[in-house]
Amino acid sequence: MALTNQDVLDKIHEIHESRPFGEHPTWAGIIDGTFNLAQTREFAKQFGIIPLHNHNYHGRLYVYCPDPGWRAKIAEVVYEEGTGRLYAEGVAHNELYYNFGEAIGIARKDLLKPHYCSGALAFKSYFIQMCERPFLEAVSCHMLAAEAQGPGVFAKLAKNLKKNFKLDDKGVAFWTVHDVADEDHSGVGKELLEQFAKSDSDRQRVLEIVQETVDMTFLLYDDMYRSIKKAH
Numbered sequence: 001m002a003l004t005n006q007d008v009l010d011k012i013h014e015i016h017e018s019r020p021f022g023e024h025p026t027w028a029g030i031i032d033g034t035f036n037l038a039q040t041r042e043f044a045k046q047f048g049i050i051p052l053h054n055h056n057y058h059g060r061l062y063v064y065c066p067d068p069g070w071r072a073k074i075a076e077v078v079y080e081e082g083t084g085r086l087y088a089e090g091v092a093h094n095e096l097y098y099n100f101g102e103a104i105g106i107a108r109k110d111l112l113k114p115h116y117c118s119g120a121l122a123f124k125s126y127f128i129q130m131c132e133r134p135f136l137e138a139v140s141c142h143m144l145a146a147e148a149q150g151p152g153v154f155a156k157l158a159k160n161l162k163k164n165f166k167l168d169d170k171g172v173a174f175w176t177v178h179d180v181a182d183e184d185h186s187g188v189g190k191e192l193l194e195q196f197a198k199s200d201s202d203r204q205r206v207l208e209i210v211q212e213t214v215d216m217t218f219l220l221y222d223d224m225y226r227s228i229k230k231a232h
Helices: 005-018 025-032 037-047 051-056 058-063 068-083 093-103 108-112 118-130 135-146 153-165 169-185 188-196 200-230
Strands: none
Touching: 005 188, 005 200, 025 037, 025 153, 025 200, 037 093, 037 108, 037 153, 037 200, 051 058, 051 068, 051 093, 051 118, 058 068, 058 135, 068 093, 093 108, 093 169, 118 135, 118 200, 135 188, 135 200, 153 169, 188 200
């Protein structure tokens, strides 16, 4: 039986529900505040493969997008990441992340060029490659899989960082901003499928991409956790 768009959205929800990122020990440790300072620093260095390299991801998504309307949507995200003028009072998101690193004692140069674990390097390579794929695949990878999160997760993370390490609002702004900004994509799935998933094979491909991306993301988290456990 052919899948409807709602079937696809329901199945995407099931994929994320079956592997909630917040329950992975990498995220559980940082969200619940059970990592010590050295472990939190290692988390920050490894996770930086995403926010400090985001121009490689959203940038490609914009360049390869064939539709003017969707390019405008992606351009807004790229603009926010690069300037912070929509959600972050004019502070670019990479600067927000540097502020987080500096707040927990990581010099900017050490956050920019750490010794990345293999999972981080593999994820970066995969994500760049996917953002150059045909648009339905690329945006499914980026917005329906990689950016999915539960509302309030990053707010809780920020609260515990402030409590455990005496960080101020500036030090946790990266997380509080993203708790709001990422929620802005909540309606993208329905709109995307209606416009671009024209056949059952398209809808099946969306599900394959979401599952594959979630699997790759957890590969990243697994390797991050191995590095975090070694930190001292």
